[in-house]
Amino acid sequence: ETGVTQSPTHLIKTRGQQVTLRCSSQSGHNTVSWYQQALGQGPQFIFQYYREEENGRGNFPPRFSGLQFPNYSSELNVNALELDDSALYLCASSSGRQEGTGELFFGEGSRLTVL
């Protein structure tokens, strides 16, 4: 069983640029969530996708957007990057079988640095 994979693992951008982060969900999982984890902080919910539709969003501006594809993989796009966007971006997948547990399967994250 393949776990959650994310790419790229590290990247450096400058303020104002745009970035796309990618995530392949664990086999059999139809729900993908994205979290932002700043240094020394817990993950913060960005949004969730279920069967290609956005299914909930946290307190993040519209320049954070996403997609989920028919194979349940997902992208996170961030436009007009700001210095405060520097963080570890975590993708987590889950399926209906985790409905009762709240268990999310996290990838290792994409570490974004904005200069």
Add this chain to the structure above:
Amino acid sequence: QKEVEQDPGPLSVPEGAIVSLNCTYSNSAFQYFMWYRQYSRKGPELLMYTYSSGNKEDGRFTAQVDKSSKYISLFIRDSQPSDSATYLCAMSAGTGRRALTFGSGTRLQVQP
């Protein structure tokens, strides 16, 4: 004020000690409570899950939830150097496709 408060530590204990990690929360709607462990440069992994109030034990780990006090705890018995990690509490108002609200994490160091 954050919805979930967690002491960031770091917490340093000798091998074999009993470790107590805690979180407080303010949102009465939270019903599902989890503890995740995060090793350096890795994603979080689920350790324990508890629904509503009560205790749950799994090997050396015990999770407690006191909804009346809005307080949750994780106890680690016979701590090992391999337990050295950041421990994140997380909670949600519903299951499955609902967002989790995390604490800021407590960094634990178990000294051999």
